[in-house]
Amino acid sequence: MDNQTASLPLMLKQLKLGTMVKQWEALGKKAVKEQWSPQTYLSELCHIELATRDDKRLQRLLKDAKLPVGKNLGNFDYSLVDGVSKHQVADLVHQTGWLKSGANVLLFGASGLGKTHIASGIGYGLVEQGYKVKFIAASAIVQQLQQAKQHLRLQDELLKLDKYSLLIVDDVGYVRKTEQETSVLFELIAHRYERHSMIITSNKSFEQWDELFDDSTMTIAAIDRLVHHATIIHCEGESYRRKMAISNGT
Incomplete structure (x- = not known):
């Protein structure tokens, strides 16, 4: 030198x-x-x-997203599930206008049909493009928001989530029907409405959402906000997990 x-x-x-x-x-x-x-x-x-x-x-971004390990679109077998196509999911990854408008993706279907895998795969695809994504179980985020509400800082907690272009809330159908839990879930949906996107997976169809929310008016208001700008996917068929196990010879 x-x-x-x-x-x-x-x-x-x-x-x-x-x-x-x-x-x-x-x-x-x-x-x-x-x-x-x-x-x-x-x-x-x-x-x-x-x-x-x-x-x-x-x-x-990947560390912060906390996406399930291994659940990317490269190893999802679309032939094992009805109601969803590779082209449809690829559009959600590559045509990201829906994120900019705060639109949602709603994935319905029985347990084991690959809803979480699809949601996670979309998350991985968007993170690779530089978007901030957060994956969290519905029960966990409800608990997190409930605790914030008890300490009078629910709004602060909701604002923290604004940094994520996409919030993936997994297994909404397993949230317990109590006034405290469903009220904060509604607050989350209302707060992100037309501002920031969500992917929600649920084993309960909208017709069964009165089992989630304690108040029918709240149920209708939550559904209205979610579907206003949404891609709705109904996964159908036998268990994806079981079919994968059979195809892998286990």
Whole structure:
């Protein structure tokens, strides 16, 4: 290292270009050997820095999303479930206008039909595009919001969730029918209405949602808000999990 470049690592560090700090010298030797122009060398160095940053950001988004491990669209077998197509789900991943308008995706069907897998797969696809996603069981988020309400900070908790373009609420059908639980679930739905998107999975159809909400007026209001801008998917057939087990020979 000559005198002219002695301070370069410090300057790169000060500029928060951590990958360049590690790579500039080795890449410089390669550039000299292969007779790159200064512009090519600088371009390649910037490319490596940006690629590393993108990868780190993706890892942060995935960690925060808490999506179920392994439940991505690459290993979902659409032939085992009726009512949903690969093309329909791919559109939800790649045509993201619905996220910008705060629209919802509602996945209905009996237990074991792959609703959670589809919802999670959409989540993975959107995280890879840089969207902030959060996956959480309905019972867990209801408990979280209930505790916040008891401490008079429900609004603060709802506002924290606004940072997520997509909130995946899994297994709404298992929420217990109590006034405390259903009221905070309604608050969540009302708060995100036409602002931020949700994917909701449920083993109960809308006709059975009076089993979730203690008040029929609240039930109707919740459904109205969810379906106003929504893609509704009804998964049908035998258990996806059982069919997968059979096809894998287990």
